[in-house]
Amino acid sequence: MNRITWLGHSTVVIEVDGTRVVTDPALRRRIWHLRRSEAVTTAAVGELDGVLISHAHFDHLDLRSFESFDRSLRVVVPEGAGGLVRGRGFSRVLEVVAGDELELGGVRVWVTHAEHAPGRGPFSPRSAALGYVVHGSVSVYFAGDTDLFDGMTKLGTLDLALLPVWGWGPRLPAGHLDPLRAAEALRLLRPRAAVPIHWGTFKTPFASKSGSAPAREFARAAARLAPEVEVHTLQIGDSLALAQTDPVDSSPQGDAGSSGGGGRWVATRSTSSTK
Numbered sequence: 001m002n003r004i005t006w007l008g009h010s011t012v013v014i015e016v017d018g019t020r021v022v023t024d025p026a027l028r029r030r031i032w033h034l035r036r037s038e039a040v041t042t043a044a045v046g047e048l049d050g051v052l053i054s055h056a057h058f059d060h061l062d063l064r065s066f067e068s069f070d071r072s073l074r075v076v077v078p079e080g081a082g083g084l085v086r087g088r089g090f091s092r093v094l095e096v097v098a099g100d101e102l103e104l105g106g107v108r109v110w111v112t113h114a115e116h117a118p119g120r121g122p123f124s125p126r127s128a129a130l131g132y133v134v135h136g137s138v139s140v141y142f143a144g145d146t147d148l149f150d151g152m153t154k155l156g157t158l159d160l161a162l163l164p165v166w167g168w169g170p171r172l173p174a175g176h177l178d179p180l181r182a183a184e185a186l187r188l189l190r191p192r193a194a195v196p197i198h199w200g201t202f203k204t205p206f207a208s209k210s211g212s213a214p215a216r217e218f219a220r221a222a223a224r225l226a227p228e229v230e231v232h233t234l235q236i237g238d239s240l241a242l243a244q245t246d247p248v249d250s251s252p253q254g255d256a257g258s259s260g261g262g263g264r265w266v267a268t269r270s271t272s273s274t275k
Helices: 082-086 150-154 179-189 213-225
Strands: 003-006 012-016 019-023 050-052 074-078 093-096 101-104 107-113 130-135 139-142 160-164 193-197 239-243 264-268
Touching: 003 193, 012 130, 012 139, 074 082, 074 101, 082 093, 150 179, 160 179, 179 193, 179 213, 193 213
Parallel strands: 019 050, 050 074, 074 093, 139 160, 160 193
Antiparallel strands: 003 012, 003 239, 012 019, 101 107, 107 130, 130 139, 239 264
């Protein structure tokens, strides 16, 4: 089964060929000044083979969200951020830079650039912002936090793109994709399908939630700018599974415009949500 499950914000469980990784686990109900309606349970995350961290911002590298993880779990972080995770007792921490490739379980992971200011604060080590492409029988791109960048045209054949379309406040600073720019990213990436993430999860105290407006705006813009891409808008806890009918060629060296092969993505309601 090849499947992804969105657990809110940038937290996605990616399952490819039996290997399960989670991106940017932000599982708590409260992270600094940010609030979400429910915490994410350990059962919702499930058994893992690794963790992929895109950058060191507190809503993407939340160290207290690691408390329930096995300390032998492999954790991949941007170069410079490894000490933060090792300080929590994790021994298998790999620091990477854009362009690196690694084996994780039964899949290959390609580390990509992300156009985003990644600083954690004046007293924390400097580190970059990254994205990841998980390659197996299918190819899944997790963008992290990013704006458009030229290298999006060079990520190879992508079956699924997980793209941020908003944030947690009323305004979106530089270094992020809004719904329109995320749709423009589809024209560069040319994936078979896309899921909007990084919306509708966290808010500041007394602020109203953005609701589903960013995801709906992204879907409308994608229909105009990249009508060949299937857009699947998930609710927190929902999964998207690939029903594969033919072999898939997901080589990272492949033509970015070619199809990933047969099969199509099917959205399903997950029984293990954040509750």
